[in-house]
Amino acid sequence: MRLEPGRWLILADDLTGAADCAIAFARRGLEAMVAWHDAAGGAGARPGALAIDADSRRLPPTAAAARHATLLRPHLSGGARPALIKKIDSTLRGQPAAELAGSLALLRDAGQPRLALVAPAFPATGRTTENGCVRLWGVPLEATPLWARDHSYNSADLLAVLGSAGLKAWTLPLGQMRGGAAALAEALRAAQAGGLDAVVCDATEAADLEALARASLPLADSVLWVGSGGIAAALAAALPETPAASPALPRRHGGALVVVGSVAEASRAAAEALAATGAPRFTLPAALLRAGEAHPRWAVLRQEIAAALGAGRDTLVEIAADPAAELNRGAALAEALAMLLAPAVGGMGGLFATGGETACALLRRLGVHGIRLLDEVEPGVPLGLTLGALHLPVMTKAGAFGDGTTILRSLERLRQRTGTAS
Known part of the structure; x- marks a missing residue:
């Protein structure tokens, strides 16, 4: 199996997240679209970036994982496969750990094991990851109104969140994230060789995600990026820009x-x-x-x-x-x-x-x-x-x-x- 150049598949748990990620590729000139989970098979010709809204945020863990696996399975056959992004909520709502665990198991069963690079930070919107924990505008996520209103886990410690779904992971702290592309790529290969399911990538600035994108793109056929619009933007920015004409929007009078x-x-x-x-x-x-x-x-x-x-x-x-x-x-x-x-x-x-x-x-x-x-x-x-x-x-x-x-x-x-x- 080989990676299909220029094609990306984004699985998201809701519509706004799907669009957040896919728009980054549209800005680079790739045709990008969002499809609903029950209509994705009828999308016609495959665009450069296809984001599927799994609509799974309110599902229980087992059902959410099953839906994501069902959406991923058709894209694993044939002679080429897309680069994969698992879009999760940057504040950990829904069932990201169960969904990721199910997708990684499916990939292993299909003979296509991948290391999950977990990077939910989106610094442009105040979401950062420090010491493996999610923060919102510098405040621990657990201390925010968002967490009080809606959360799925006992804490925003990503190692604990992943561990709740049986995933083995370690953290790449900021020092390693900022140690240069060669050293970062070597750390990712070491994680793969060590049999880990995932690595949690600290990031407090867009430059941290950009460094991760540059280091991991050469490994695209053996990794799965997990995050929000921040990592999608970094990955898209690391791709060659493709000139493309943007269609005019219809003029409507209401x-x-x-x-x-x-x-x-x-x-x-x-x-x-x-x-x-x-x-x-x-x-x-x-x-x-x-x-x-x-x-x-x-x-x-x-x-x-x-x-x-x-x-x-x-x-x-x-x-x-x-x-x-x-x-x-x-x-x-x-x-x-x-x-x-x-x-x-x-x-x-x-x-x-x-x-x-x-x-x-x-x-x-x-x-x-x-x-x-x-x-x-x-x-x-x-x-x-x-x-x-x-x-x-x-x-x-x-x-x-x-x-x-x-x-x-x-x-x-x-x-x-x-x-x-x-």
Whole structure:
């Protein structure tokens, strides 16, 4: 078996993560797309970078691992194989250890063993790894509101996290990460020779991930990169740039629909900033979404949202933050929100969605089976064009990424790209 030059497969546990990683390759001139896990086989010709949203973050460990193995298996046959990235949440939500363990076992069984290079750091968004532990803006992840709200493990110590799934690993501290490409490559080969399943790579700066990318790319047929948009950007930047024309975005005359389904503080702050501009704002209680069409306000809200978009006004729709709500009901609320908003598509000039479950549920409801990625409006906010019956400009953002003006800046970039800037 040989590595297929220029082809990358990214397996992600949610939509925003899939897009975060694939956009890095689009910026280097490779055709990049995101496909849903149950439609990936119908994506047609293989793009340079294919990111598959496994939609596994809320699954239990065994089911999450099985889904990732199912998605990986078809790509292991034939005379060539892609370079592999396992995209995990940079704050360790979901089941990254079980998913990785399942994928490594499948690779071994297929006669293609790989060493996992675990590098979840994304310094541009405040995520770093020090002494094998995840930190957020310099604070131990366990001491942050993100961890308090949603975590899968007892700690953010990556050796312990990997060990919980039976994986043998050691840490490459910053001193080794910064010791030069030759020494770093030798450390990776030593890990392979030592029979390890994974190495945890410390990184506090983008340069650390860039050094890892340069040292590990020659080993691409025997390693599996595990991380977030940070390592994807470093790997893509180390590749030769391929000139490619970016297709023009369609000019649509309605307002942009901004959907905030995340309870993360960064997303709520950005929503407040948009509302402060006078944009129509619709805050939907979870009880209304659970009631669905039986709720007396349902039909009225549909009409009001459609009217605002049709009048060309950027319109904010958000699920009311409810700290007492069960997180495992997020998928059901996102699906109900998609049902409410679907009739407004005719007056929509674009879509900005934050929160992977929310974005995926809405796009599915609109008949979209994937996204062709075109640009990155800022770190962690890719811009693409939907695939399927609807050709709609769409931007996605992980809930905890960005700051209070992320949505405003992203909408301005959308208007510039579509020629509708005032």
